[in-house]
Amino acid sequence: MPKLQQLRYLVAVADTLNFSRAARACHVTQPTLSMQLKEMEGRLKVQLVERTRSRVLLTPSGRRLPGGRGRCWPRWKISATSPGATIRPD
Secondary structure (H helix, E strand, O other): OOOHHHHHHHHHHHHHOOHHHHHHHHOOOHHHHHHHHHHHHHHHOOOOEEEOOOOEEEOHHHHHOHHHOOOOOOOEEEEOOOOOOEEEEO
8 A cells, every 4th residue: 555655645646747846845855756656556456657758658557546637536635633644635
């Protein structure tokens, strides 16, 4: 299961399609954001982000995750105010 922070990072990448801008928006370094997305991909055993030197794209799997903002789940609310944090449709 992805961590809430990892989903937030995926949302930032989906919004900006840029790792550096996403990292700035999340107030973390670019390597931190990249490592967390790689960890999430490893946990899920699927590639979520296609990385090249010139661009970043979400894969079909990345678009289907709540953070990917794909057509299946266009808007999700991530509530992390309690220990039993939830992810639910908005």
